[in-house]
Every structure is written in C-alpha cells, then in structure tokens.
Amino acid sequence: xxxxxxxxxxxxAAGAAHGAESAAxxxxxxxxxxxxxxxxxxxxxxxxPETDRAAFERWANNLxxxxxxxxxxxxxxxxxSQPALTPERxxxxxxxMAQVAxxxxxxxxxxxxxxLSREEQSQLRAEQLALHERRxxxxxxxxx
Numbered sequence: 524x525x526x527x528x529x530x531x532x533x534x535x536a537a538g539a540a541h542g543a544e545s546a547a548x549x550x551x552x553x554x555x556x557x558x559x560x561x562x563x564x565x566x567x568x569x570x571x572p573e574t575d576r577a578a579f580e581r582w583a584n585n586l587x588x589x590x591x592x593x594x595x596x597x598x599x600x601x602x603x604s605q606p607a608l609t610p611e612r613x614x615x616x617x618x619x620m621a622q623v624a625x626x627x628x629x630x631x632x633x634x635x636x637x638x639l640s641r642e643e644q645s646q647l648r649a650e651q652l653a654l655h656e657r658r659x660x661x662x663x664x665x666x667x
Contacts, residue, residue, distance in 0.1 A: 547604035555597035562589045580638065587648060594655060598662065605666065612665045619661035627654050 566586045571578035608616065634647050 548601060551597055551600035551604060554600060555593060558593040558596070559590065562586070562593060577638070580644070583644060587651070591651065591655070598658065602662065608665060616661055616665035619664065620658065623654055623657045623661060626657075627651075630654065 566582065566589070569582065571582050573579050630647070630650055634643065639647060
C-alpha cells in the first residue's frame with residue numbers, strides 16, 4: 524500500500540515540476556491520500572479474524588481492489604492535469620498501455636477461479652504492483 528503511495532507521489536511530484544500544473548497535481552495528491560486513508564479506515568473496521576480464512580481472503584482482495592481503484596483514479600487525475608499529448612506520443616502511450624493491459628488480463632486468468640494461499644496472494648499482489656508501476660512508466664515515457 525505504501526509502495527503505491529510512494530510511486531504515485533513521485534509521479535505526481537514529477538508533474539508538479541511543470542509549474543502551472545502544480546496546484547492541480549497537488550489536488551490529485553491530496554485526493555489520493557484522503558481516499559487511501561478513508562479506504563484503510565473503512566477496511567480496518569471490518570477486518571475479519573485471520574482464523575476465518577475465507578472471509579479474510581475476501582476482505583484482503585476487496586482491500587487491494589479498492590486501493591487499485593484509488594491509484595487508477597489518481598493516475599487519471601494526474602493525466603488530466605497534464606498538457607495534451609501529441610498524436611505520436613499518444614500512439615506510443617496507447618501501445619504501451621495495451622501491452623500492460625494484456626499482461627494484467629493474463630495475470631488475472633492465471634489466478635482466477637480458485638482460492639489462493641497466502642503466498643499466492645502475496646505473489647499476485649507483487650505482480651499487480653509491478654504492472655501498476657509499468658503503467659506509470661508508460662505514462663512517464665509518453666511525456667518525455
């Protein structure tokens with residue numbers, strides 16, 4: 524969770540270096556941090572005991588999904604605060620994002636339809652974070 528925050532903060536801070544966008548970028552950072560705090564508070568209140576493995580796994584999956592959604596919203600906010608991309612850079616971004624989306628779909632298929640062990644959950648989350656970082660890299664590369 525903190526890794527996502529650090530990555531997004533770095534990404535959004537890099538956008539802040541462009542001057543006029545700094546207020547919009549700071550708004551994105553503030554919104555993301557507030558949403559992350561809200562999600563963590565909400566999920567902390569409803570955390571089931573780890574002895575109820577099925578309930579705990581559902582809870583953890585829902586927590587990760589909520590944090591991923593908040594991260595995607597922050598990325599979208601940051602993108603909206605940036606100047607428009609040239610057609611060439613937009614094509615490059617779309618190709619990169621399509622590749623990451625395909626990898627994400629393959630990952631979801633690999634783990635779908637079964638109950639995951641803790642190790643598998645950790646591995647899935649690590650791979651999801653890596654894909655998230657690749658999406659960020661796609662965005663950064665398109666703006667250089």
